[in-house]
Each structure stands twice: as C-alpha cells, then as structure tokens.
Amino acid sequence: MIHDDTAIDSPDEAAPASIGSDDATGTPGPAGGRRQPRGGPRPDRPKRRDVNGWVILDKGVGMTSTHAVAVVKRAFNAKKAGHAGTLDPLASGILPIALGEATKTVPFVMDGRKAYVFTVTWGIETDTDDAEGRPVMTSDARPEREAVEAALPRFIGAIEQVPPRYSAIKIAGERAYDLARDGEVVELVARPVQIDHLAVVEHDGQRTVIEAQCGKGTYVRALARDLGRVLGCYGHVSALRRTRVGPFTEAESCLAATLEEAGPDGNGPHLHPVETALDGLPSVAVSRDMALRLMRGQPVILRGRDAPVEGKAFATCGGILVSVGDVERGELVPHRVFHLGGTAPQRG
Known part of the structure; x- marks a missing residue:
C-alpha cells in the first residue's frame, strides 16, 4: 500500500530506574522499600540522544513502516523519529527516516518525485489491488508485451486516479481500509495525480515488470488495477520496490541489519544532513x-x-x-x- 502519511514519534526520554521496587508485585522490601525484581535489579535503560539527520533505509519485504522507524530509532538511540511516505509490508525499498530536527523537513521529501519498479500479475483483480487481497475478478486472457506498452501512455501525465479501497484516505474521519475491513462499501472519488514515466522492463505473458516515476499521492496498486481493466485481463501488484523518494536513492540506502549491528556509536556514516531533504x-x-x-x-x-x-x-x-x-x-x-x-x- 503506497501512501504519503508521516508518522512521527514523540520524544521519549527514559525514566530513571526505580531503585528497590518490584513492578510486578509491589510488595514491601527491606527498610520500607520494595523488593527487587527476580534476577536482580533492572539495568538502566540507555538515555535517548539528540540525533538529527536522515537515514535512508532499504526496507525489506514483511516489515511495516512503523516497525522500520522503531528499528532505526533504537539503532541510533534517538529521541525522535518519523518516516516520509509509508511503504506496505508487501513492498521493499527506499523509506527515508527522519531523526530529531529532520522531522521538520519531512513535507519536502514527501512532496518530491518517487520511483518504483513493480510487477503486475495478470488474470486476477483483488479487493486490495495487491497479492494480499482476495480475488474479485478473473480472466483467462493474457496481454502481449506490445499491448501493455501501447496502453501505458494513457496513464502518463496529469490523470485522475481512484485510490484503492484499502488505503489510508479518510472518509468521514475514518481510514478507508478500516471501513473496508469492517465490510462497508467504500466509494472513493478520483483524485488528480501526476505520472511522469512508465516503461516495461520485463514481460513473460503471466506478469509484467514496469518502472514508474510519479508524484505525491499516486497509488501503484491502483495503476496496476486500471491497467488490467484497460487491457481486459485484470491484474494486481504482486511485487513492489521503491527506488527513489525525493533526493534519496538506493545509492545512499542501508539495511536495518547493518544499523542494528553497528549500534548508536557506529552509525554515523549512515546519517545524512538535515538539509539533504531541501535539495533543489x-x-x-x-x-x-x-x-x-x-x-x-x-x-x-x-x-x-x-x-x-x-x-x-x-x-x-x-x-x-x-x-x-x-x-x-x-x-x-x-x-x-x-x-x-x-x-x-x-x-x-
């Protein structure tokens, strides 16, 4: 699911450890204090640090954006963190994460152009427009590469796009995906989006790999859905990778495992200046x-x-x-x- 929400954690200074207390039982201890927890006193939680800058995470498939922010925040032992543009667990690729003062520049990154490489599997349209949903329309037809390439130009430029029913768009104060999960019929209106580039990278009859460059608010899942309808064979996104967000590319990215292994004192090379987000x-x-x-x-x-x-x-x-x-x-x-x-x- 590709949308442009921003999640920013509030600062969470570690509270000092309570000496001589037992959170589980609250039973009195020696000299009027509290009993120590089993296994001895709890170790002091490291105090969060003021860390300012951008981390360009290469998020793996299966990780939520919220979890990714938590991993980076912990790896830097930072007080405050947020991300610029949500990536679904199904998707991989560039997830820029702002630490400290960099969270003030998140809107500049979110307004930037984005690039994706995604795979459309033909013959099935799902209720979520990706591989995690249930089939709602099927077809035995499969498009030729030439037919896919001929259909792409109608989706390039300033177009109107109806977002997926399972999206973070709010309807009467509630997220569309929450309403859809509750079984309500979700009717979303078309919105203007900008798509600058679409090109076929690979095609094998059953699926097509496409690269895209687009603006804020574009849903790749909706693009795959609409392309399948135009071709008369239906389709859904079965793989998705984001390769660019604003000024940030794969060249500057790092893996979560790399950050966790390096720890707070070894992650300096992966921290980019706050003003990197203001490129241009x-x-x-x-x-x-x-x-x-x-x-x-x-x-x-x-x-x-x-x-x-x-x-x-x-x-x-x-x-x-x-x-x-x-x-x-x-x-x-x-x-x-x-x-x-x-x-x-x-x-x-």
Missing part, C-alpha cells in the same frame, strides 16, 4: 545576528546579487542550517527553525 531549494548564508532573528521567527532582509528573489529558501549560518521559509519582497520569512548540534552531520 536555494540557500543563503546569513550572519549570526540575522540567524538569531530567524530563530525568533522574525524575517530578515536579504542583500546581495545572489540572494533568492521569491519562493522557498533555507538559511545557514557558519554552515549550519538555521531556518527554511519563503522569500517575499526581499525578506526571508521563516516557517521552520532548527536547533542543530551534537550528532548533526554537516556538508563537506
């Missing part, structure tokens, strides 16, 4: 006084030939990200300010 936005270097104004939420006047004229931009001071905002009439109006330090990597 103009930047401006500001003085310390200007940085302090921005940190207070106050606009600053930009001077110089190279200053951005209009639109989104971010400011740095001494190479450290300070804020991101809009340039309006020669002023940078901050919308997000950053408090970076500690483990935040810097460019260069």
Whole structure:
C-alpha cells in the first residue's frame, strides 16, 4: 500500500530506574522499600540522544513502516523519529527516516518525485489491488508485451486516479481500509495525480515488470488495477520496490541489519544532513545576528546579487542550517527553525 502519511514519534526520554521496587508485585522490601525484581535489579535503560539527520533505509519485504522507524530509532538511540511516505509490508525499498530536527523537513521529501519498479500479475483483480487481497475478478486472457506498452501512455501525465479501497484516505474521519475491513462499501472519488514515466522492463505473458516515476499521492496498486481493466485481463501488484523518494536513492540506502549491528556509536556514516531533504531549494548564508532573528521567527532582509528573489529558501549560518521559509519582497520569512548540534552531520 503506497501512501504519503508521516508518522512521527514523540520524544521519549527514559525514566530513571526505580531503585528497590518490584513492578510486578509491589510488595514491601527491606527498610520500607520494595523488593527487587527476580534476577536482580533492572539495568538502566540507555538515555535517548539528540540525533538529527536522515537515514535512508532499504526496507525489506514483511516489515511495516512503523516497525522500520522503531528499528532505526533504537539503532541510533534517538529521541525522535518519523518516516516520509509509508511503504506496505508487501513492498521493499527506499523509506527515508527522519531523526530529531529532520522531522521538520519531512513535507519536502514527501512532496518530491518517487520511483518504483513493480510487477503486475495478470488474470486476477483483488479487493486490495495487491497479492494480499482476495480475488474479485478473473480472466483467462493474457496481454502481449506490445499491448501493455501501447496502453501505458494513457496513464502518463496529469490523470485522475481512484485510490484503492484499502488505503489510508479518510472518509468521514475514518481510514478507508478500516471501513473496508469492517465490510462497508467504500466509494472513493478520483483524485488528480501526476505520472511522469512508465516503461516495461520485463514481460513473460503471466506478469509484467514496469518502472514508474510519479508524484505525491499516486497509488501503484491502483495503476496496476486500471491497467488490467484497460487491457481486459485484470491484474494486481504482486511485487513492489521503491527506488527513489525525493533526493534519496538506493545509492545512499542501508539495511536495518547493518544499523542494528553497528549500534548508536557506529552509525554515523549512515546519517545524512538535515538539509539533504531541501535539495533543489536555494540557500543563503546569513550572519549570526540575522540567524538569531530567524530563530525568533522574525524575517530578515536579504542583500546581495545572489540572494533568492521569491519562493522557498533555507538559511545557514557558519554552515549550519538555521531556518527554511519563503522569500517575499526581499525578506526571508521563516516557517521552520532548527536547533542543530551534537550528532548533526554537516556538508563537506
């Protein structure tokens, strides 16, 4: 299931261990205290750290996005984490995970272009539009490669797409997949999406591998469903891999096992600067006084030939990200300010 929700954990400083207490029984211990738990005192839980940056996880099949965030958060012993764009357990590939101050830049990543390689198995349409659902329509017909390639152009560009019934879209305050699981009839309206590229990679008669580049809100499962209907043979996604999200690609990715093995002190090479998410936005270097104004939420006047004229931009001071905002009439109006330090990597 491909959607663009963002899950951000709130900071969870570890509570200090309670000396001489037994959470299970609460029975009195020596000297008016509490009995120790069996097996001796509980070890102190490591204190969460301020970690700021992006981790580009190559999520494996079977792992939920929520679990992936928890794994990365634990591997870095970080206080705060969130992901940019959900990947279903069925899917693998790029899941950018923001730590600390990087969570403030999640919307910029989610608004970026995405790339996928997915497999459509022909002859069966399912209620979830993927291999996890139950068949609802079947056909003995199988498309030729030429027919698939001829049908792809009608799905390229700005199109209207009806999301899958099993999606995270809200209907009267409830998720569509919750309503569908309860047996309710879910009617979703078509939404505009942008698909920039579709191409057949492999075809063997029973299934076709397709690569896609698209914008925010595009459902690959719905694309496979609609393609099968156009070809008159039905179809569903049987494999899906995301290869790019915004500026992040497979080249920068790492596996969960690698992070877990390295631990908090060895994962520095896998942490990318917070401003990596702002790739493509103009930047401006500001003085310390200007940085302090921005940190207070106050606009600053930009001077110089190279200053951005209009639109989104971010400011740095001494190479450290300070804020991101809009340039309006020669002023940078901050919308997000950053408090970076500690483990935040810097460019260069």
